[in-house]
Amino acid sequence: MRSTALFLAVLIGVLLPATDAQAAQTATVVSPKRPLNVRAGSAVWTPQLRTLAHGSSVTIVCQVRGQRIDQGTVRVTDLWDRLGDGTYVSDAWIRRAQDVPLCEATATAAPASVAGTVASGGTPLKARSAPAHGAALIGAFANGTALTLACQVRGENITGAVRTTPMWNRLPSGAYVSDAYVRRGATPPPCAAAPPAAAPVAAAPAAAPPAATGRWVSPLPGFTARPGFRTPSNPKHLGVDIMSFTGTPIRAASAGTVVAVVCNIEAGYSCDRPGGASVGGCGWYVKLQHAGRVATLYCHMVRRPIVRPGQKVAAGQIIGYVGSSGNSSAPHLHFEVHLNAPPTGPYNAVDPLPFMRAHGAPID
Numbered sequence: 361m362r363s364t365a366l367f368l369a370v371l372i373g374v375l376l377p378a379t380d381a382q383a384a385q386t387a388t389v390v391s392p393k394r395p396l397n398v399r400a401g402s403a404v405w406t407p408q409l410r411t412l413a414h415g416s417s418v419t420i421v422c423q424v425r426g427q428r429i430d431q432g433t434v435r436v437t438d439l440w441d442r443l444g445d446g447t448y449v450s451d452a453w454i455r456r457a458q459d460v461p462l463c464e465a466t467a468t469a470a471p472a473s474v475a476g477t478v479a480s481g482g483t484p485l486k487a488r489s490a491p492a493h494g495a496a497l498i499g500a501f502a503n504g505t506a507l508t509l510a511c512q513v514r515g516e517n518i519t520g521a522v523r524t525t526p527m528w529n530r531l532p533s534g535a536y537v538s539d540a541y542v543r544r545g546a547t548p549p550p551c552a553a554a555p556p557a558a559a560p561v562a563a564a565p566a567a568a569p570p571a572a573t574g575r576w577v578s579p580l581p582g583f584t585a586r587p588g589f590r591t592p593s594n595p596k597h598l599g600v601d602i603m604s605f606t607g608t609p610i611r612a613a614s615a616g617t618v619v620a621v622v623c624n625i626e627a628g629y630s631c632d633r634p635g636g637a638s639v640g641g642c643g644w645y646v647k648l649q650h651a652g653r654v655a656t657l658y659c660h661m662v663r664r665p666i667v668r669p670g671q672k673v674a675a676g677q678i679i680g681y682v683g684s685s686g687n688s689s690a691p692h693l694h695f696e697v698h699l700n701a702p703p704t705g706p707y708n709a710v711d712p713l714p715f716m717r718a719h720g721a722p723i724d
């Protein structure tokens with residue numbers, strides 16, 4: 361991830377014309393409660409690369425459209441600021457003196473990207489993790505919203521207000537919108553095999569994923585997760601921790617199928633006893649596969665989970681109980697969300713906090 365950012369920084373350094381370098385401006389992070397996340401793309405589900413403290417000074421090169429952020433300190437906006445090293449921060453948290461040009465107007469944007477406009481009538485156009493209506497919902501754009509269409513892939517055939525087509529547009533954030541609802545002048549180029557930047561949601565499956573995404577609920581109702589996904593001090597932490605009490609029921613965050621029930625622990629230790637800070641492994645854990653190629657993981661259970669591989673579970677169904685098995689110093693649930701699963705790995709873990717908020721089940 362760091363090498364990607366470095367590569368982008370070098371690339372932008374090469375491509376950036378002098379005029380845009382002159383247009384770059386210095387601005388200030390306004391985020392007094394918690395550090396501002398710096399991301400690989402223009403949405404909160406793209407990888408977090410680092411953080412910026414309140415009051416930090418940043419250099420903004422240009423802006424791209426992405427996920428609308430309405431809980432910032434400075435403004436409500438779908439604009440994200442591209443920084444000098446090719447990373448992004450939401451403009452909702454940035455105080456600046458002047459307007460910033462859109463990146464499309466500069467040579468740093470994908471050269472062949474095309475401007476488009478959402479033409480969906482009254483309903484907002486859904487942005488998905490893959491080119492199919494059953495893929496995970498990761499945002500929505502109101503009718504009339506201006507879009508930057510990076511490229512197109514073939515996916516599910518959709519009949520919309522503009523045309524009937526199997527083509528889906530990939531946005532700079534890595535999300536997909538059906539071309540059936542997009543008015544545009546030119547046709548975006550086909551997407552290359554490799555996704556842009558490090559967006560984890562960009563690997564499009566050839567076939568349409570299974571049906572609807574369904575309802576999401578907190579895996580531990582009444583308890584709150586603390587931010588902790590890939591923090592600077594723990595960059596390998598792929599989920600968030602929800603502190604609780606031994607024996608509290610853990611619930612499936614959405615309907616799905618149990619794909620793993622595992623005791624994952626360092627040799628010589630037992631998952632049936634509390635582990636410790638120096639013990640390796642996530643203890644007794646369950647992995648669920650959901651519609652839309654989303655998978656969730658639940659670690660450190662107190663004893664063998666009460667579900668079996670292959671079993672179907674409903675949203676909110678109890679799958680096991682809180683414990684402290686494995687690499688854990690107090691009873692808690694370690695909760696992970698992976699996109700484009702299977703498989704799951706560090707490459708497709710996303711921060712569960714914005715994901716759960718976006719799916720109507722905030723856990724923070």
Ligand SMILES: [Zn+2]
Pocket residue numbers: 597599600601693694695
């Ligand atoms: Zn954890």
